[in-house]
Amino acid sequence: MGTVIEVQRLHKEYGSLVAVDDVSFQVMAGEIFGLLGPNGAGKTTTVECLQGLRHADGGQMRVLGLDPWKERSSLRRRIGSQLQESALPDRLKVWEALDLFATTSLSRSAREQLLEQWGLADKRNTSFSSLSGGQRQRLFVALALVNQPEVVFLDEVTTGLDPAARRTTWDLIEQIRERGTTVVLVSHFMDEVERLCQRVAVVNHGRIVALDTPARLVEQRAQQRRVLFHWEGEPLSWLESLPHVRAVQQQGNQVEVQGDGAVFQHVAAALLQRGIEPDDLRVERPTLEEVFLQMVGKSDEE
Amino acid sequence: MRTLMKTTWVELKLFAREPLTVLFTFAIPFVVLFVLGGVFGNRPADPHVYRGFGILNYYVPAYIALVVAAIGLIALPVHLAAYRERGVLRRFRASTIPVWSVLGGQVAATFLIGVLASLILVVLALAVYHTRSPQSLVGVLAAFFLGAIMFATLGLFLGLALPTARAAQGAGVLLWFVMMQISGPGAPPEVLPTALLRVADATPLKHLVVLMQDPWFGLGWNGPEMLIVLGFFVVAALLTIVFARRS
Numbered sequence A: 001m002g003t004v005i006e007v008q009r010l011h012k013e014y015g016s017l018v019a020v021d022d023v024s025f026q027v028m029a030g031e032i033f034g035l036l037g038p039n040g041a042g043k044t045t046t047v048e049c050l051q052g053l054r055h056a057d058g059g060q061m062r063v064l065g066l067d068p069w070k071e072r073s074s075l076r077r078r079i080g081s082q083l084q085e086s087a088l089p090d091r092l093k094v095w096e097a098l099d100l101f102a103t104t105s106l107s108r109s110a111r112e113q114l115l116e117q118w119g120l121a122d123k124r125n126t127s128f129s130s131l132s133g134g135q136r137q138r139l140f141v142a143l144a145l146v147n148q149p150e151v152v153f154l155d156e157v158t159t160g161l162d163p164a165a166r167r168t169t170w171d172l173i174e175q176i177r178e179r180g181t182t183v184v185l186v187s188h189f190m191d192e193v194e195r196l197c198q199r200v201a202v203v204n205h206g207r208i209v210a211l212d213t214p215a216r217l218v219e220q221r222a223q224q225r226r227v228l229f230h231w232e233g234e235p236l237s238w239l240e241s242l243p244h245v246r247a248v249q250q251q252g253n254q255v256e257v258q259g260d261g262a263v264f265q266h267v268a269a270a271l272l273q274r275g276i277e278p279d280d281l282r283v284e285r286p287t288l289e290e291v292f293l294q295m296v297g298k299s300d301e302e
Numbered sequence B: 001m002r003t004l005m006k007t008t009w010v011e012l013k014l015f016a017r018e019p020l021t022v023l024f025t026f027a028i029p030f031v032v033l034f035v036l037g038g039v040f041g042n043r044p045a046d047p048h049v050y051r052g053f054g055i056l057n058y059y060v061p062a063y064i065a066l067v068v069a070a071i072g073l074i075a076l077p078v079h080l081a082a083y084r085e086r087g088v089l090r091r092f093r094a095s096t097i098p099v100w101s102v103l104g105g106q107v108a109a110t111f112l113i114g115v116l117a118s119l120i121l122v123v124l125a126l127a128v129y130h131t132r133s134p135q136s137l138v139g140v141l142a143a144f145f146l147g148a149i150m151f152a153t154l155g156l157f158l159g160l161a162l163p164t165a166r167a168a169q170g171a172g173v174l175l176w177f178v179m180m181q182i183s184g185p186g187a188p189p190e191v192l193p194t195a196l197l198r199v200a201d202a203t204p205l206k207h208l209v210v211l212m213q214d215p216w217f218g219l220g221w222n223g224p225e226m227l228i229v230l231g232f233f234v235v236a237a238l239l240t241i242v243f244a245r246r247s
Helices: A043-050 A072-076 A094-101 A108-117 A133-145 A163-178 A190-196 A214-222 A237-241 A263-273 A288-295 B002-016 B019-040 B055-086 B088-093 B099-129 B137-161 B165-182 B194-201 B204-216 B223-246
Strands: A003-014 A017-028 A032-036 A058-063 A079-082 A151-155 A182-187 A199-204 A207-212 A224-230 A245-251 A254-260 A282-284
Touching: A003 A043, A003 A182, A017 A032, A017 A043, A017 A058, A017 A182, A017 A199, A017 A207, A032 A043, A032 A163, A032 A190, A043 A058, A043 A151, A043 A182, A079 A133, A094 A108, A094 A133, A094 B002, A108 A133, A133 A151, A133 A163, A163 A182, A163 A190, A182 A190, A190 A214, A199 A214, A199 A288, A207 A214, A214 A288, A224 A263, A237 A245, A245 A263, A254 A263, B002 B019, B002 B099, B019 B055, B019 B099, B055 B088, B055 B099, B055 B137, B055 B165, B055 B204, B088 B099, B099 B137, B099 B223, B137 B165, B137 B204, B137 B223, B165 B194, B165 B204, B204 B223
Parallel strands: A032 A182, A032 A199, A079 A151, A151 A182
Antiparallel strands: A003 A017, A003 A058, A199 A207, A224 A254, A224 A282, A245 A254
16 A cells, blocks of 8 residues: 655644644555544644645645645645535535536536435535534535545544434545545544544644554553552652653642553552552553543643 | 636625625615606706716716625625635635635626626616716726726725624725715715815725716726726735735
8 A cells, every 4th residue: 555645744833833843644545544632733734734725834745746735736636625614605505515616517417426425415405504514514525525536634524513423424434435535534532533543643732642553552551550549758759760650740648650561569569668558559540531631641721 | 717617606696695785786876876866857967066967977887886896895805704704715725726716706706796787777777867878888898897807806805804704894884985975976076175085086986987987978088097997906906916825
């Protein structure tokens, strides 16, 4: 399988705000590649640079062998875009939108097929403003596919949809891949990425903090443990020198030791050796949700 | 070219689906004309006002210019600013439709709507009040073409420069209303104080009104006014290019 997208050291600033600091990854032909991260992590800016919608300040990019900025008009013909926070004119009808976005005249049957596939057949004469959130998103994806692109960019395609509509959309995204189209999926939902993506890059503060298959990401992080106990006394920073310990945090009388594997056993033995016997000594494994939050630094900033 | 025709056609359809804008564009000018006609009739020329022409004779070409100004200053900027505000323009930019054909489609649609609204106005004025028909049709058409393109370009600039549709609406209506009062389609220029005439000189509508009226009344083609209208067009076009690149 060939490389469809190649990004090296992408950097983008808006004034003094660094949106994308240093991002590198590759997307292979035929995969669904996920960019996962909290709001403001730089995911959207990254894919906007890849689609030639923004000029990157630094780094190299190739999409389908093209420079996304310098050759953006040729690139547009070969990619499909579903943008976050975009709209169509209120009174534009569904079939008119498809007609408008098609580069070559769309045959009636091709149009009907797209409408049928995306569950919009009975909405063909409905104006954009009268569509529900889910219908709008499906229309956007249909518009992204109307020119039979080689790569499709989907940016938070299920945000704001009810659970049933999300699942329908997921099925449809899998169908896109089955037809051989490469998909770049931007999301802040762990479950979505886990369900759809072959590989996922976790982005935070403009950097990739992890890149792997969803299963391996969870597996690696599932090795992590937290040892918790109460302690009133001198700082326990010496715990950091123990095997399997990554960090020690003390807040008030609450101690949290982060590590992996046999960290609990080592901490317990070391404490015992020094005569410290906290009666609430316990170990916690991270949940799936926490794996993600941990990777993105528990940031709740938008 | 095919894309431009597609976007123009879509813009025309979208326009036709906005009942208020349609009403405003097509109905207001001749409603006002009919009120004036009812009040004054097509009173014969008085050399002291209305450039020495009959009242309704004077107003018909001025109102054509006013219609073109309304579409360019209000309808188009509000429409375009709403496109930007709501992400429609972004949506188009990310597709195979170049921004220039979106903007071009809006200019072309504006032009065609202006043609239709002007035709309605002229036909009704000729039929009901037997106003003078244009002495130089070529001159009037040339003036119309220049004026419509100039105001549409000005509209593009406003639509790209103003932050929201509401801002565009406010600015557009204000500009249009001031121009309507002082630039010819309102009070006759002869009764305006000098200060207001100076202000009117700075408005594009004033010059378009004269550019339309002169060939209409057989006074020939007004070269200096043409240059001024062209000047407004060039400035508006340059500003449009600057803001289109930035947005």
